[in-house]
Amino acid sequence: MRKYAWPILLTTLTLLALLLVYVDLHSPLRPLITFAFLLLCPGMAFVRLLRIDHIITEFTIAVASSLAIGQLVSMMVLYLGIWSTQANILLLSLVCFAGVGFQLVQLSVMPKPAADEEING
Amino acid sequence: MSPSTDTPPNKLFWLNTLTFSSNTVQQTRIRSLAVLLAAALLWAYALPQVNLRAMADFGLLSVLPPTFYVALALVLVNFALLVHAHPELETLLFLHVFLLILIFHATPPILYGTLRYSWAWKHIGVIDYIQRHGAVNPTIQFLDAYHNWPGFFTLTAVMTEAAGYESALTFAPWAQIFFNTLNLGALLLIYRTFTQDKRLIWLSVCIFFLTNWVGQDYFAPQAFGYLLHLVIIGMSLYWFKKETFTNTERIRRWLRKAWLFNLYKSFFRSRSDDEMVPYQTRPFERVGITLIIVLLMAAVASSHQLTPFMTILALGALVLMQRTQTGSLALLIVIFTLSWVLFAAAPFTQDNVKSIIEDFGALVDNADQTLISLGEVSRDQAVIATIGRLLTLSVMMLAGLGGLHRWLKGYRDIAVILLILAPFLMLAGNSYGGEMLFRLFLFIVPFISFFAATLFYATPESGRGWKTAVFITLTFTIMAGGFLFAYLGKERQFYFTQEEVAAAKFLYETAPDGSLLIEGSKNYPGQFINYEHFFYVPLSREDWDEQLEFMEDPETTFVRWMSNERFTASYLLITRSQKAEVEMLGQMPPGALDVIEQKLEASDAFELLYENQDARIFILADGNDEEQD
Numbered sequence: 088m089r090k091y092a093w094p095i096l097l098t099t100l101t102l103l104a105l106l107l108v109y110v111d112l113h114s115p116l117r118p119l120i121t122f123a124f125l126l127l128c129p130g131m132a133f134v135r136l137l138r139i140d141h142i143i144t145e146f147t148i149a150v151a152s153s154l155a156i157g158q159l160v161s162m163m164v165l166y167l168g169i170w171s172t173q174a175n176i177l178l179l180s181l182v183c184f185a186g187v188g189f190q191l192v193q194l195s196v197m198p199k200p201a202a203d204e205e206i207n208g
Numbered sequence: 209m210s211p212s213t214d215t216p217p218n219k220l221f222w223l224n225t226l227t228f229s230s231n232t233v234q235q236t237r238i239r240s241l242a243v244l245l246a247a248a249l250l251w252a253y254a255l256p257q258v259n260l261r262a263m264a265d266f267g268l269l270s271v272l273p274p275t276f277y278v279a280l281a282l283v284l285v286n287f288a289l290l291v292h293a294h295p296e297l298e299t300l301l302f303l304h305v306f307l308l309i310l311i312f313h314a315t316p317p318i319l320y321g322t323l324r325y326s327w328a329w330k331h332i333g334v335i336d337y338i339q340r341h342g343a344v345n346p347t348i349q350f351l352d353a354y355h356n357w358p359g360f361f362t363l364t365a366v367m368t369e370a371a372g373y374e375s376a377l378t379f380a381p382w383a384q385i386f387f388n389t390l391n392l393g394a395l396l397l398i399y400r401t402f403t404q405d406k407r408l409i410w411l412s413v414c415i416f417f418l419t420n421w422v423g424q425d426y427f428a429p430q431a432f433g434y435l436l437h438l439v440i441i442g443m444s445l446y447w448f449k450k451e452t453f454t455n456t457e458r459i460r461r462w463l464r465k466a467w468l469f470n471l472y473k474s475f476f477r478s479r480s481d482d483e484m485v486p487y488q489t490r491p492f493e494r495v496g497i498t499l500i501i502v503l504l505m506a507a508v509a510s511s512h513q514l515t516p517f518m519t520i521l522a523l524g525a526l527v528l529m530q531r532t533q534t535g536s537l538a539l540l541i542v543i544f545t546l547s548w549v550l551f552a553a554a555p556f557t558q559d560n561v562k563s564i565i566e567d568f569g570a571l572v573d574n575a576d577q578t579l580i581s582l583g584e585v586s587r588d589q590a591v592i593a594t595i596g597r598l599l600t601l602s603v604m605m606l607a608g609l610g611g612l613h614r615w616l617k618g619y620r621d622i623a624v625i626l627l628i629l630a631p632f633l634m635l636a637g638n639s640y641g642g643e644m645l646f647r648l649f650l651f652i653v654p655f656i657s658f659f660a661a662t663l664f665y666a667t668p669e670s671g672r673g674w675k676t677a678v679f680i681t682l683t684f685t686i687m688a689g690g691f692l693f694a695y696l697g698k699e700r701q702f703y704f705t706q707e708e709v710a711a712a713k714f715l716y717e718t719a720p721d722g723s724l725l726i727e728g729s730k731n732y733p734g735q736f737i738n739y740e741h742f743f744y745v746p747l748s749r750e751d752w753d754e755q756l757e758f759m760e761d762p763e764t765t766f767v768r769w770m771s772n773e774r775f776t777a778s779y780l781l782i783t784r785s786q787k788a789e790v791e792m793l794g795q796m797p798p799g800a801l802d803v804i805e806q807k808l809e810a811s812d813a814f815e816l817l818y819e820n821q822d823a824r825i826f827i828l829a830d831g832n833d834e835e836q837d
Contacts, residue, residue, distance in 0.1 A: 104370070107370075107372075108370055111372075113372050117371060117372045118371040118372065118373070118378075118379075121367070121370040121371045121372075122367065122371060122379075124370075125366070125367055125370060133496065133499075133500070134500070136492075136496055137493055137496050137497065138493075141396075141397075141400075143302070143392075143393045143396055144393065144396065144397050144400075144442075144446075146393060147390055147393025147394055147396075147397065147439065148397075148439060148443065148500065150390055151390065151394070151435060151436055151439040151504060152500050152503060152504070154363065154432065154435075154436070154507070155436060155503045155504045155506070155507035156503060157363050157366065157367075158359040158360070158362065158363040158507045158510070158511060159359075159503065159506055159507060159510075161359075161362035161363050161365070161366045162358065162359055162362050162510060164362075165338070165342070165343060165344065165358065165362050168342075168343070170338075170342030170343065171342070172366060172369040172370055175366045175370070176366075176370055
């Protein structure tokens with residue numbers, strides 16, 4: 088179950104961000120959730136596929152990638168003349184869901200751990 | 209990495225205990241965490257004691273209490289000891305550097321409560337424009353560069369609106385902490401490709417944060433581009449490192465002489481002994497890493513004017529000298545950059561092509577424009593500028609000695625040398641608005657920090673004695689002192705009070721479209737709301753003779769300017785921070801803005817529209833009917 092922690096976390100953050108932005112809920116948690124989504128989710132959705140063994144490196148590349156993806160999507164929305172926060176968040180959510188989908192596929196084809204590793208967590 | 213054992217324990221037992229050498233790992237962890245906690249508490253205790261109104265010409269240094277410096281000293285001394293004795297405790301080392309980042313970069317936003325640097329306020333203005341219009345205007349009269357490279361601003365506009373904030377001002381003051389923390393991660397990635405010696409890696413990181421004083425880490429496209437640049441370089445070196453040189457036969461034939469070829473081989477020996485072994489990527493990983501780098505490059509090319517060229521030079525050097533296998537990626541960023549410059553940013557390029565061509569090749573001029581003339585600034589600012597230059601020269605000297613030391617030990621850090629030299633080619637390109645030397649230093653400081661660190665840890669076996677820890681501590685002390693002066697010494701002009709922000713907000717929200725805004729200087733929280741609706745005239749940028757003229761008789765000059773029917777209304781704004789800047793940098797005759805203020809107040813032709821402790825807004829007496837709230 089632990090191996091699904093990241094897909095679950097990324098999906099949850101994405102859905103929460105979508106809800107907050109589309110319903111325009113004003114909650115004290117909104118900045119925290121939306122920033123976590125924008126700064127982490129789009130990049131980590133794909134960086135997890137690379138299985139980087141150094142956690143600081145993984146997070147750095149994930150955040151940098153999230154910033155880059157967020158910027159490119161926002162510029163595309165701007166230059167297409169359809170600027171809106173909802174459009175931006177929706178497109179980034181689709182990116183995240185795609186990445187999470189790939190993660191699930193990767194996890195499903197990964198060899199199962201040995202029985203004693205499962206017992207020891 | 210084992211602790212030093214080259215001294216008799218009974219003679220220097222106290223020193224070994226002090227320097228962790230004889231402590232167990234668990235004791236070291238506990239002690240380090242206690243030191244970190246003590247430092248954090250001292251820093252938190254220091255901040256409420258600061259009286260910002262008492263800030264003098266040495267900026268924040270003139271008002272920070274001793275406990276601030278004690279907190280800083282604790283972090284640096286403990287870090288020096290820890291990296292020397294237990295470099296394997298990387299989490300603790302990370303916490304030290306993170307606390308260092310907080311002390312340096314969280315102190316101003318916590319104290320001020322407002323956004324630092326006038327340029328950052330202009331960036332808020334561009335985001336405000338995008339939020340209101342949902343578009344950019346590449347032919348806009350003011351701040352056109354940002355409309356032609358809008359990536360950073362579109363991203364932060366999304367962040368602002370998604371979070372439900374009215375303005376990016378809510379989170380912009382914390383940008384330095386955000387970018388520096390991520391830069392830490394990027395530096396670790398890069399340094400791990402140069403060496404596997406953790407002492408050298410972490411010492412390089414700390415030296416970087418003690419010497420990167422140029423202040424390009426604030427809420428700006430440069431900080432954003434710089435982060436992406438470091439990650440691109442790190443990923444290229446980590447995943448696409450070349451193990452052996454190819455085409456040696458071609459080079460052997462070209463060089464002809466055997467001794468020349470042997471010299472070439474000895475110089476460009478494939479890698480230093482302690483460099484990371486090239487990572488063996490699987491095809492799937494290779495594709496994924498490549499795609500990420502491509503995305504980062506596209507983001508850099510569309511968000512900042514200078515950074516993509518620095519990335520091109522760095523990657524180009526690494527590819528040409530066969531340190532990485534990212535030839536196609538280097539070509540791709542050239543295509544991205546040129547495409548953006550020639551097509552997406554065509555309006556800006558067309559307007560500025562003449563100055564670009566004139567600057568090209570003028571190395572000395574491009575460098576010279578960066579350096580302020582010390583004879584023109586105030587005495588204290590001359591001291592600050594001198595300390596900044598000394599810090600730069602010192603770290604470069606340490607880097608030179610360290611690099612030479614390492615070379616003589618048989619290490620060939622070719623990638624590091626290339627990454628230091630490549631950005632210098634930009635001096636031939638442009639002065640970048642008189643800032644090229646600062647930006648050059650920014651792009652080489654990660655790599656000169658590495659060489660500076662090799663002075664202490666040239667090889668995995670060297671620097672094991674307690675004296676190395678002492679020398680590192682002394683070096684840190686000098687570097688930290690220089691950094692504090694260079695980075696926090698100009699805060700009298702970079703700090704904006706709540707009163708100044710209130711005055712600027714009143715002005716921008718009150719002035720009708722098409723108004724003329726006469727500013728004492730550009731140094732105030734300006735252009736952050738509705739900025740495109742106004743015309744701006746900063747008095748500090750007028751010719752010296754004209755400044756003397758309107759100092760002598762401001763009434764005549766400003767009545768003429770402000771009566772111009774071209775403008776719907778006219779305002780004249782003078783603030784505390786404007787006065788600080790013109791005085792510190794010698795931009796206007798001494799006391800100029802005070803004199804103008806006093807004469808306008810005494811004049812019947814002018815009326816004081818708005819006034820608080822730190823700002824005044826004047827209008828013509830028979831002009832604007834707006835009342836101050």
